[in-house]
Amino acid sequence: MDMQTPKPRLGVKDFAKKDTPIVCLTAYTAPIARLLDPHVDILLVGDSVGMVLYGFDDTLSVTLEMMIAHGAAVVRSSSHAMVVVDMPYGTYEQSPEQALQNAKRLMKETGCAAIKLEGGQEMAATIRTLVRNGVPVMGHVGLMPQSIKKLGGFKIQGRDNAQAEKIKADADAVVAAGAFAFVIEGTIESVARTITKSVSIPTIGIGASAACDGQVLVIDDILGTFAAFAPRFAKRYAELTPIIAQAVEAYAADVRAHRFPGPEHVFNAK
Numbered sequence: 001m002d003m004q005t006p007k008p009r010l011g012v013k014d015f016a017k018k019d020t021p022i023v024c025l026t027a028y029t030a031p032i033a034r035l036l037d038p039h040v041d042i043l044l045v046g047d048s049v050g051m052v053l054y055g056f057d058d059t060l061s062v063t064l065e066m067m068i069a070h071g072a073a074v075v076r077s078s079s080h081a082m083v084v085v086d087m088p089y090g091t092y093e094q095s096p097e098q099a100l101q102n103a104k105r106l107m108k109e110t111g112c113a114a115i116k117l118e119g120g121q122e123m124a125a126t127i128r129t130l131v132r133n134g135v136p137v138m139g140h141v142g143l144m145p146q147s148i149k150k151l152g153g154f155k156i157q158g159r160d161n162a163q164a165e166k167i168k169a170d171a172d173a174v175v176a177a178g179a180f181a182f183v184i185e186g187t188i189e190s191v192a193r194t195i196t197k198s199v200s201i202p203t204i205g206i207g208a209s210a211a212c213d214g215q216v217l218v219i220d221d222i223l224g225t226f227a228a229f230a231p232r233f234a235k236r237y238a239e240l241t242p243i244i245a246q247a248v249e250a251y252a253a254d255v256r257a258h259r260f261p262g263p264e265h266v267f268n269a270k
């Protein structure tokens with residue numbers, strides 16, 4: 001492929017083999033999607049949007065309408081990465097029929113390639129219904145943020161045998177139900193390794209070690225723009241908070257000194 005040819009949009013089939021590590025980041029807005037698109041395999045419009053952009057303490061208040069608006073912006077502003085959109089809390093747990101109706105709306109109104117939902121054995125029938133009806137599903141096991149009230153907070157899962165076995169059984173159920181990949185969140189390396197080795201579809205870890213087939217992180221965590229919460233496992237690749245503060249301070253100083261000229265002045269010219 002020559003330098004001018006844009007890379008084709010990746011789809012679910014491109015993730016059928018577990019041969020290369022999957023690069024995945026969250027994206028919620030058009031400008032960030034545009035920046036990330038050439039560098040990643042999957043853009044996940046996660047319901048973490050509620051915490052990162054809306055300032056909620058957890059993901060439980062996120063609505064389908066919010067996910068549709070952010071999902072559509074990310075699809076419009078990307079052309080290479082596969083876009084996966086989270087089903088928010090309260091939009092799929094009631095029944096497979098409820099899940100199918102809302103998943104179809106998400107797919108139609110955003111143009112995304114797949115949806116992600118949280119849950120293992122208890123979600124198997126739902127995943128099966130979605131897949132049979134043409135909705136590709138990414139699963140999510142281990143630490144499930146939509147269940148933090150039940151889990152007692154954002155806690156590492158799988159430290160004892162019972163938890164480890166539950167995560168393994170959840171993963172097996174998600175695979176058997178027809179998911180094309182699944183996220184493993186917040187679990188120890190030995191659990192992630194056992195699961196990843198035993199399943200035929202890719203595992204995408206977040207705080208679950210390099211034993212997984214790929215990694216997803218929250219974009220604001222790696223750029224240092226989400227000060228409210230800094231997970232220890234998320235490496236900071238940039239520290240943008242002081243840079244933004246400095247720029248805004250300089251802007252404020254200009255305005256206060258009446259240095260904001262008209263159109264005859266050209267800024268940012270190369």
Ligand code: KIV
Binds near residue numbers: 046216218
């Ligand atoms: O909502 C989200 O961003 C997620 C991940 C980071 C896996 O579910």
